[in-house]
Amino acid sequence: MEKKLIDIEQVKKVAKLTGLDISGQEERFVELFNETLNYVEILGELNTEEVGATYHVTGLNNVFQKKEDPANTLSAEETLKNAKDSINNLFITKAVFER
Amino acid sequence: MAYKLNEMTLLESINGLKKGSITSVGLTKACFDQIDKYDSKIKAFLTLTKDSALVQASDADEEIKKHGEKSFENKPLLGIPYACKDNFNTYGIQTTAGSKILEGYIPPYESTVTSRIKSAGAVLLGKTNMDAFAHGSSTETSDYMKTTNPWNYNKVPGGSSGGSAAAVASDMCIFSIGSETAGSVRGPAAWCGVTGLKPTYGRVSRYGLIAMASSTDSPGPITKNTEDAAYILSVIAGSDPFDATTSHTPIENYLKKTYSYNLKGKKIGRPKSYFNIELEPEIRVAMENVFKVYEELGAQVIDMDLLDPKYSIAVYTILQRSEVSSNLARFDGIRYGNERTAFGFEAKKRMMLGAYTLSAGYYDQYYAKAQRVRTLIVEDFKKAFESVDLIIGPTMPCVALDFGANESSSMFGELMDVLLGPSSIAGLTSISVPAGTGNELPVGFQILGPMFAESAVLGAAHKFQGVTNFHKEKPNLI
Numbered sequence: 001m002e003k004k005l006i007d008i009e010q011v012k013k014v015a016k017l018t019g020l021d022i023s024g025q026e027e028r029f030v031e032l033f034n035e036t037l038n039y040v041e042i043l044g045e046l047n048t049e050e051v052g053a054t055y056h057v058t059g060l061n062n063v064f065q066k067k068e069d070p071a072n073t074l075s076a077e078e079t080l081k082n083a084k085d086s087i088n089n090l091f092i093t094k095a096v097f098e099r
Numbered sequence: 100m101a102y103k104l105n106e107m108t109l110l111e112s113i114n115g116l117k118k119g120s121i122t123s124v125g126l127t128k129a130c131f132d133q134i135d136k137y138d139s140k141i142k143a144f145l146t147l148t149k150d151s152a153l154v155q156a157s158d159a160d161e162e163i164k165k166h167g168e169k170s171f172e173n174k175p176l177l178g179i180p181y182a183c184k185d186n187f188n189t190y191g192i193q194t195t196a197g198s199k200i201l202e203g204y205i206p207p208y209e210s211t212v213t214s215r216i217k218s219a220g221a222v223l224l225g226k227t228n229m230d231a232f233a234h235g236s237s238t239e240t241s242d243y244m245k246t247t248n249p250w251n252y253n254k255v256p257g258g259s260s261g262g263s264a265a266a267v268a269s270d271m272c273i274f275s276i277g278s279e280t281a282g283s284v285r286g287p288a289a290w291c292g293v294t295g296l297k298p299t300y301g302r303v304s305r306y307g308l309i310a311m312a313s314s315t316d317s318p319g320p321i322t323k324n325t326e327d328a329a330y331i332l333s334v335i336a337g338s339d340p341f342d343a344t345t346s347h348t349p350i351e352n353y354l355k356k357t358y359s360y361n362l363k364g365k366k367i368g369r370p371k372s373y374f375n376i377e378l379e380p381e382i383r384v385a386m387e388n389v390f391k392v393y394e395e396l397g398a399q400v401i402d403m404d405l406l407d408p409k410y411s412i413a414v415y416t417i418l419q420r421s422e423v424s425s426n427l428a429r430f431d432g433i434r435y436g437n438e439r440t441a442f443g444f445e446a447k448k449r450m451m452l453g454a455y456t457l458s459a460g461y462y463d464q465y466y467a468k469a470q471r472v473r474t475l476i477v478e479d480f481k482k483a484f485e486s487v488d489l490i491i492g493p494t495m496p497c498v499a500l501d502f503g504a505n506e507s508s509s510m511f512g513e514l515m516d517v518l519l520g521p522s523s524i525a526g527l528t529s530i531s532v533p534a535g536t537g538n539e540l541p542v543g544f545q546i547l548g549p550m551f552a553e554s555a556v557l558g559a560a561h562k563f564q565g566v567t568n569f570h571k572e573k574p575n576l577i
Contacts, residue, residue, distance in 0.1 A: 006455065014451040014458070018424060019431075019439050022447060032509040033452055039510060040413040040465065043472050053470035054477055056314060057526030058301045058346055058550065069340035078207040082435035093433050 005037040006030060104129035105270045106573075109179060109327035112273050116159075116178050117168045123156040123178025126273070127222050130180045134224070134271045137576050142246045143266040145185050146193050147225040152180065155222040162220075170220075175334055177220030182266040182275040185226040186233060187213050187318070188307040192223075196309040197241040197259075198231040200430055200441040210307025211339045212276060212318045219334045224272050227262030231443050232427065233278065233311045235259050236286055236512035237505045240445040245502060248291060250540050250574040254499040257287030258512075263321050264291040269576055274331060275321045280311045281415050282512075282519030284319040285531035289494035289543025292533045294570060295321045296328040296557070299550045300526030301346040303332075304339035312422040313344075315415075315523045324570050325532065325561040329353040332553060348551050360558020363397035367559075368487035370405035373518055379497040381537020386493055389534050389544045389563070393491070396562050401487060406479045410472055411520035412513045417456050417469035418524070424453025448509070477525045480549070489559055490547040492518055494531040498540035518545070528553045532560045533569040541572075 011029050015022045022029060065071075076089040085092035104126050107115065115121035131149055138144055159178030162170045170177050183189065186196040188206035195201040209217070217223070230240040238246045238261025246261045248254040249269040256265040260277030264287035267275050277284040279297045288295025296319045303318045310316060320331040332353045338345045369390060374383070390400045427450050432438035442450075456465035483490065496517060505511040513520065522529050527550055531543040548556040564570050 010455065011451070014454045015447075017454045017458070018428070018447075018450045020442065020447050020451065021440055022451075025444070025447075029448065029451065032448060033455070035509045036416060036452060040417055040469075042409060043413050043468050046410065046472055046475060048468065048471035048475065051471045051474050053467060054474040055470060056344070057477060057524075058299075058344070060301070060344060060346070063343040065340070065343075072208060072341065074207050079434075081207055082204055084432065091433055 002034060002038050004034060006033045103270070105133045107273065108323045109274050109330060112179055113171065116163055117171060123159040123222060124153065126178065127152055127156040127180045127224070130224055130272050133269065137269055138271065140247060140252055141249055141265050141269055142244045143227050143262040143269070143271060144182070144225045145195060145197070145228050145243055145262070148192055148223050152222050152224055156180070159220055159222065174220030175330070176216060178222060179220070179273050180222045180224050181216065182224050182227050182263055182272040183213055184229055184260050184263045184275070184277050186229060186278060186309040187276065188309070189213050189223065189226065192226065194226065194309070196232050197229040197243065198443065198446065199242040199437065200439070201436045204435050208307060211304035211341060212308065212335050215335050216276070227266055227275060229262055230259035230445070232309065232446055233259035233280060233283055234423070234445045234449055234512070235505065236282060236515040237500070238262060238287070239502060239505050240443065242443050248499045249576060250292060250499070253501060254540065255290070255502055255504070257290035257495070257499060259283040260321065261287045264288050264293055264295065267291070267293045267321050267323060268574060270573070274323070274327055276318060277321050278308055278316060278318045279523065280315050280419065281523035282516035284321060285494050285519055285529060285543070285545055286516055288321055288531045290499040290541060292541030292572060292574070293321055293323060294325055294328055294533070294560070295319065295531045296332060297523070297529045298332060298336060298553055299346070299528040301344050302528070302551065302553065303335050304342040304345050306339055306341035310426040312419045313426065314418065314422060315526065325530065325557055325564050326354060326357060328530065329357040329557045346551070351554055353554055353557060356554035357557040357561045360555060360562065362393070362559060362562050365398045365489065366487040367393055367398045367400050368403040368483060368490040369400055370403055370490060370492055372405050372407045373492035376408065376496060376517060378493060379537065381498060382493045382496065382542055385534040385537060385542040386544060389491065392563055392566060396566065403483060403487060405483055406476060406521070408517045408521050411476060411524050412510065412517055414469045414472045414476065414524055415520045416510055416513050417465050418473070420449050420453035421457045421466050422453070424450045424457060473524050476521055480525045480527060484549045489555060492545060494518065494543035494545045498537050498542060522547050526550060528556050530556050530560045532563060533572065535569050536572065
């Protein structure tokens with residue numbers, strides 16, 4: 001029997017967090033997410049108490065850019081080429097604060 | 100030559116160009132003729148770059164005329180027409196990753212992979228279709244169109260590099276470039292009957308590749324045989340100052356190493372768990388033959404234990420959704436691309452679930468747990484490679500499916516890629532090679548090797564192709 005691991009309120013919350021409009025599709029997402037979350041419960045079969053996490057498989061760490069490395073920098077013109085709106089070499093964004 | 104120019108392999112084309120028996124313009128035109136004839140049915144290409152391709156080809160011919168064979172010393176792919184998956188940024192050429200949110204986006208920079216291929220002299224024919232943002236295993240979730248399988252237009256080509264695999268299978272190009280996060284090169288290569296190499300994570304730069312899951316994304320070539328894949332790997336592999344996750348492990352002359360690889364006395368593992376899943380009978384039959392061939396070639400086939408691949412489905416699902424939610428957060432419609440309302444259903448699904456598995460209260464239960472199980476998978480392979488040199492199994496559990504099959508499950512892609520997930524999660528190298536047909540559709544098998552064992556994986560595949568003709572079988576295009 002499938003457990004209900006996520007409900008419609010939680011789905012609406014993650015939609016808000018990810019900035020997505022899912023109106024009319026909420027129930028469908030609840031159904032799909034429950035299916036997936038129920039499946040991944042099989043990981044509980046494996047004991048990982050003494051096991052560390054692997055975030056990166058090749059074992060590299062602390063890789064910094066060296067001074068002699070080339071730096072690819074775009075001009076303001078190139079950077080703004082794909083922008084919908086720009087002014088004085090700046091992107092125009094939606095207002096964050098209201099006056 | 101008995102066959103058409105566009106049907107040539109990469110190494111045959113290079114020999115022809117060196118000898119002067121063919122020209123790059125001729126080769127490029129032959130590819131476009133094939134595209135004109137069949138792409139309305141196969142729909143492999145999202146964008147064609149015919150004008151610039153013909154200029155590049157004619158420049159290549161000039162160079163070869165002037166400097167002869169020497170031109171290939173610095174430009175090993177001079178004059179070779181190829182197709183590239185649409186998630187590699189190509190300067191000045193629309194790059195959408197199969198998504199509507201990036202419709203109209205013209206990259207102001209070039210990915211490292213396409214930059215290296217360009218510097219090597221290759222001619223870009225166009226950009227190929229894919230599941231939007233590579234989220235899928237059938238190329239059906241492209242926001243633009245559905246690519247068909249050249250062997251049967253009623254079947255999917257596999258994905259997410261479906262356009263790239265279909266373009267090679269139908270001889271619309273000499274080779275193509277794909278990318279794999281967990282099966283997106285090997286899967287479509289198997290279903291389209293071509294060769295697909297997934298290099299070790301960090302062997303090939305991800306710079307300029309539109310990110311899916313950054314901890315497993317690996318660009319790789321899709322080709323008509325193993326030699327071609329080895330040749331291309333030498334061009335695209337190697338560390339890159341623009342991608343800090345690339346490895347400094349020295350690259351090799353992969354073609355030379357492929358030729359000199361010796362199978363005699365090598366131990367090949369046959370993982371029991373890879374055969375305990377639901378496999379189509381045709382796949383089992385083809386695999387029996389594969390192991391027989393390897394034994395005849397002097398290798399020793401050993402049954403072995405590997406963790407049940409079902410766990411990798413769960414690990415991959417969590418990690419992929421989590422990384423996607425972070426990687427697709429940058430699409431705001433302000434700097435480039437369209438507004439977030441343009442995201443397709445599949446992308447929304449993955450971002451939202453990823454935000455959930457990363458969120459406070461669930462992080463340990465999902466994301467952290469998956470990363471721990473990932474360690475178990477890595478350790479499992481490490482242990483396995485102490486007793487065997489290579490591991491061989493089927494690439495896909497079945498042959499190419501009908502359109503619409505992806506709607507059967509919220510994790511369709513992961514379930515199809517069940518045998519590809521473990522090696523991707525562990526960052527290993529692997530190649531998928533044709534092993535015959537079942538129900539008139541291609542069957543592929545994969546060879547897995549330890550990290551950075553590309554030469555061994557390629558060498559073993561090449562030995563197989565030396566004594567079989569499966570890779571030479573072609574679809575009857577209609």
